[in-house]
Amino acid sequence: MQVEHVEDENRFVVRLDDEEAELSYLRAGPRVIDIQHTYVPEDERGHGVAEALATAAFDFARERGYRVVPTCPFVRRWLETHPDEAKLVDAPYAKRLEDRPRP
Numbered sequence: 593m594q595v596e597h598v599e600d601e602n603r604f605v606v607r608l609d610d611e612e613a614e615l616s617y618l619r620a621g622p623r624v625i626d627i628q629h630t631y632v633p634e635d636e637r638g639h640g641v642a643e644a645l646a647t648a649a650f651d652f653a654r655e656r657g658y659r660v661v662p663t664c665p666f667v668r669r670w671l672e673t674h675p676d677e678a679k680l681v682d683a684p685y686a687k688r689l690e691d692r693p694r695p
Contacts, residue, residue, distance in 0.1 A: 615645035626661040
């Protein structure tokens with residue numbers, strides 16, 4: 593599966609047959625990206641597309657020395673199973689994650 597970074601649109605894309613899956617972000621500061629939303633068409637869910645998008649976004653942040661704010665609910669859940677990536681989470685947001693009640 594190939595993930596394309598469309599940097600001028602602040603999104604990562606996987607082109608599917610007739611649709612696109614995407615992860616969109618905003619620049620939240622000079623070296624901070626805020627991952628806002630991940631979308632995968634319903635018939636493509638469960639095939640690792642969202643995982644590939646999140647991985648690409650975190651790879652991008654790491655390569656550029658950026659911090660990440662995970663506003664997207666999928667990315668917040670993804671971080672629970674990828675604790676090594678949590679070191680890229682922006683410090684003020686990371687503190688809020690640590691302080692939240694666990695189920």
